[in-house]
Amino acid sequence: EAGVTQSPTHLIKTRGQQATLRCSPISGHTSVYWYQQALGLGLQFLLWYDEGEERNRGNFPPRFSGRQFPNYSSELNVNALELEDSALYLCASSLEGLSYEQYFGPGTRLTVT
Amino acid sequence: SQQGEEDPQALSIQEGENATMNCSYKTSINNLQWYRQNSGRGLVHLILIRSNEREKHSGRLRVTLDTSKKSSSLLITASRAADTASYFCATVISTAYKYIFGTGTRLKVLA
Numbered sequence: 531e532a533g534v535t536q537s538p539t540h541l542i543k544t545r546g547q548q549a550t551l552r553c554s555p556i557s558g559h560t561s562v563y564w565y566q567q568a569l570g571l572g573l574q575f576l577l578w579y580d581e582g583e584e585r586n587r588g589n590f591p592p593r594f595s596g597r598q599f600p601n602y603s604s605e606l607n608v609n610a611l612e613l614e615d616s617a618l619y620l621c622a623s624s625l626e627g628l629s630y631e632q633y634f635g636p637g638t639r640l641t642v643t
Numbered sequence: 644s645q646q647g648e649e650d651p652q653a654l655s656i657q658e659g660e661n662a663t664m665n666c667s668y669k670t671s672i673n674n675l676q677w678y679r680q681n682s683g684r685g686l687v688h689l690i691l692i693r694s695n696e697r698e699k700h701s702g703r704l705r706v707t708l709d710t711s712k713k714s715s716s717l718l719i720t721a722s723r724a725a726d727t728a729s730y731f732c733a734t735v736i737s738t739a740y741k742y743i744f745g746t747g748t749r750l751k752v753l754a
Contacts, residue, residue, distance in 0.1 A: 534685070567683075569683075571746070572731065572744050572745060572746040572747050573686075573731065573744040575741045575742065575743065575744070578740065578741060585740055586739075586740040586741050588741070620685060620686065622686075628673060628735045628741075629673065629674065631676055631688040631691050632676075632678075632686075632688060632733075632742065633688065634678075634685035634686040634687070634688075635685050636684050636685045637683075637684060
């Protein structure tokens with residue numbers, strides 16, 4: 531069974547640009563979560579999608595947005611990039627709801643210069 | 644302290660020794676999960692313990708949950724160099740509709 535996949539592995543952007551990160555969940559999983567992990571820090575919850583709907587978002591500005599497609603894959607968009615957006619962005623999937631373990635992808639390392 | 648705060652922040656032990664990490668949280672939870680992260684990559688799920696459970700085992704891992712103290716501990720027995728990683732607890736609060744991860748414990752097992 532294929533795990534959660536993320537693309538690209540690395541992404542280098544300049545300040546002010548837009549970044550798009552992609553995630554494919556494990557087959558059968560309907561929930562997708564996005565997290566930001568700045569260097570040496572814990573995971574900060576960004577977004578939770580389930581069945582194509584945004585269920586919750588963390589304390590991040592509106593320039594962080596995303597969507598979930600009918601095949602349950604997801605996209606995270608970060609507009610007007612700032613230097614402090616440099617981080618590892620992790621995607622996870624699970625069965626519907628919050629009662630199940632999350633399966634994480636390898637992450638996308640975003641560097642903003 | 645933050646929800647899901649681990650201690651110690653860092654732990655260094657010799658191979659073969661046991662490692663204990665603790666997680667404290669503030670609000671009532673549905674379940675608590677422990678994850679491992681190697682070298683800044685994706686997290687790997689270790690154990691999920693529900694609020695009505697007190698202890699769970701998985702191989703060399705033992706997790707306890709004390710809801711009265713709002714704390715959990717992860718014990719790794721007979722540690723190996725391959726256990727070197729960061730360990731995170733994550734609490735699930737249904738009313739908050741999200742997982743909250745702690746700051747993590749960095750474990751280093753010396754061969």
